[in-house]
Amino acid sequence: MNTPSEQAQRQADERDPGLSTIMGERRQLLNLAYRMLGSLADAEDVVQETYTRWYAISRAEQESIESPGAWLTTVASRVCLNLLGSARARRETYVGEWIPEPVPAPAEWTAGAGGDPADRITLDESVTMAFLVVFESMTPAERVAFVLHDVFRYPFAEVAEIVGRSPAACRQLASSARRRIAAARAGTSPGAARQASVVRRFKAAWEAQDIEALIGLLDPAATAISDGGGRVIAHLLPIEGAERIAHLYLTIARLAPPRTILERTVNGLPGLVVESEGRTETVFAFEIAADHRITHIWAIRNPDKLHSWRHS
Numbered sequence: 001m002n003t004p005s006e007q008a009q010r011q012a013d014e015r016d017p018g019l020s021t022i023m024g025e026r027r028q029l030l031n032l033a034y035r036m037l038g039s040l041a042d043a044e045d046v047v048q049e050t051y052t053r054w055y056a057i058s059r060a061e062q063e064s065i066e067s068p069g070a071w072l073t074t075v076a077s078r079v080c081l082n083l084l085g086s087a088r089a090r091r092e093t094y095v096g097e098w099i100p101e102p103v104p105a106p107a108e109w110t111a112g113a114g115g116d117p118a119d120r121i122t123l124d125e126s127v128t129m130a131f132l133v134v135f136e137s138m139t140p141a142e143r144v145a146f147v148l149h150d151v152f153r154y155p156f157a158e159v160a161e162i163v164g165r166s167p168a169a170c171r172q173l174a175s176s177a178r179r180r181i182a183a184a185r186a187g188t189s190p191g192a193a194r195q196a197s198v199v200r201r202f203k204a205a206w207e208a209q210d211i212e213a214l215i216g217l218l219d220p221a222a223t224a225i226s227d228g229g230g231r232v233i234a235h236l237l238p239i240e241g242a243e244r245i246a247h248l249y250l251t252i253a254r255l256a257p258p259r260t261i262l263e264r265t266v267n268g269l270p271g272l273v274v275e276s277e278g279r280t281e282t283v284f285a286f287e288i289a290a291d292h293r294i295t296h297i298w299a300i301r302n303p304d305k306l307h308s309w310r311h312s
Helices: 004-015 019-023 026-037 040-056 059-064 068-091 129-136 140-151 156-163 167-184 192-207 211-217 242-255
Strands: 218-227 260-266 269-276 279-288 294-300
Touching (some): 026 040, 026 068, 026 129, 026 140, 068 140, 068 156, 129 140, 129 167, 129 279, 129 294, 140 156, 140 167, 156 167, 192 211, 192 260, 192 269, 192 279, 211 218, 211 242, 218 242
Parallel strands (some): 218 294
Antiparallel strands (some): 260 269, 269 279, 279 294
């Protein structure tokens, strides 16, 4: 016997035989938009806008489109390109540092967040926090060209139609983006097993309030960035240097109310989640150097960016 949702889907398919095919593109579109924008909420808005535009055209126009999936991707990418063009202006009014929205492992996703489980973000190297932060330094055209070609394997001829530049220009955009990534990530060690060991030791040292151990785990030139968005307490400027970061985190450990620190997967790599009074308070992402020292800590505290995280 069909469930009510299955019956509803069957009835919808009878009204619109192409509905399943169109809606089957949703996960691809969400993954594409999240990588381009670094925000799950914005990515969901892009997907909704894309489908709105699809259903705004006539049935005859829909049926004349040879590849609906390609049409939807083109529209979503152009919407993202427009949003990226205005993002820097919006960030100027953001309180403190802006960090991309973190996403959990599929099994840790909050029930109801992000809709259907099939919509959840596919975790790979292109969604690690380090990658998304580098994406923020790119021009909108570089970011879109790189994500479409290097991540989703679209040929430059198709990228050119979306970006509105020649294939040769798009090739240069993707190449420039690649160089930015290579320069920013030189000497890093993204291996999950290696990172898990370092993160576990950082957690133990923090809980033990062992400042010497904390300093030893941090690169001397490490940077810690916190994103509260003006909603919660967070340091507004990056903290630089192992000793300064260690002292800051020791102060937090001493003054913070009772809380639980959990090892969790953050954007595909080992990270930490702090829970307090039954809610997720902070999500930590890390970048680890080849010498097993932490070079970057990203602490996302803005509640608007933590809807996907459930408490234990």
